[in-house]
Amino acid sequence: MTQTKQALRILIVEDDLIIASDIEMILTEAGYKVVGIATNYDDAMTAIVSNRPDLILLDINLEGDADGVIVAEDINHKFHIPFIYLTSNTDPLTINRVKRTNPAGFIVKPFNEKDILTNIEIIAFNRENIIGKPVINDLFIKENGSLIKLETHRIMFAKAEENYTKVYTDENDYLVSTTLKKLAEILNMAHFIRIHRSFIVNMNYIDRIQNGYVFIGKHRLPIGRRYHDDFFNRIKKL
Numbered sequence: 001m002t003q004t005k006q007a008l009r010i011l012i013v014e015d016d017l018i019i020a021s022d023i024e025m026i027l028t029e030a031g032y033k034v035v036g037i038a039t040n041y042d043d044a045m046t047a048i049v050s051n052r053p054d055l056i057l058l059d060i061n062l063e064g065d066a067d068g069v070i071v072a073e074d075i076n077h078k079f080h081i082p083f084i085y086l087t088s089n090t091d092p093l094t095i096n097r098v099k100r101t102n103p104a105g106f107i108v109k110p111f112n113e114k115d116i117l118t119n120i121e122i123i124a125f126n127r128e129n130i131i132g133k134p135v136i137n138d139l140f141i142k143e144n145g146s147l148i149k150l151e152t153h154r155i156m157f158a159k160a161e162e163n164y165t166k167v168y169t170d171e172n173d174y175l176v177s178t179t180l181k182k183l184a185e186i187l188n189m190a191h192f193i194r195i196h197r198s199f200i201v202n203m204n205y206i207d208r209i210q211n212g213y214v215f216i217g218k219h220r221l222p223i224g225r226r227y228h229d230d231f232f233n234r235i236k237k238l
Helices: 003-007 017-030 041-051 068-079 092-099 113-129 180-186 225-234
Strands: 009-013 033-038 055-059 083-087 105-108 138-143 146-151 155-161 164-169 173-176 192-196 199-202 208-210 213-216 219-222
Touching: 009 017, 009 041, 017 033, 017 113, 033 041, 041 055, 041 068, 055 068, 055 113, 068 083, 068 092, 083 113, 105 113, 138 173, 155 180, 155 219, 164 180, 180 199, 192 219, 192 225, 199 213, 199 219
Parallel strands: 009 033, 009 055, 055 083, 083 105
Antiparallel strands: 138 146, 155 164, 155 199, 164 173, 192 199, 208 213, 213 219
């Protein structure tokens, strides 16, 4: 069993429990850790919060009114966890909805073991090699004599402050005693990118790019000349 498989925690969101059990067996035998099976939107959200999976296998047809695309939209908005669609729906309307959610993979039913494992292996490889180490989902920040857990997906951007770094989240700001360079080595750089010698941004929070600046909420952050090409190569443009 490889270190990648040991580290990868997978949630299955599938309303057909026979299919879900088959997938669980495939993943377990391949060395991955299945952290749960959910059949509807509410169960999926609860399982994500409770288990913090690294990857989600997501059926489009689910129990209840909310389908897998709606689940995917909330995953992108709240958790920023990669997901692979599992579906028999390939009609143009579904495909157009799916494309807007930016999935990490798309597997058409009926699928086989190779289809699932190949998709996951690619994602696992990219995950391990973005910065050469497993993804860190939580950081602990010192504040008033306590250690406060900070989920990295909540970080909007970070700014260098000499030998410190100011971390901006969707709720609070924190001054941490580490350099921006060291913070970049910790963060999952699949979602974060250096845009300036003084700034790292979470690409999921970017609202607008204009005239050499990135806009995140009320903040306007400059794009440094040295980082310009790498940044624009990473973003997806239509």
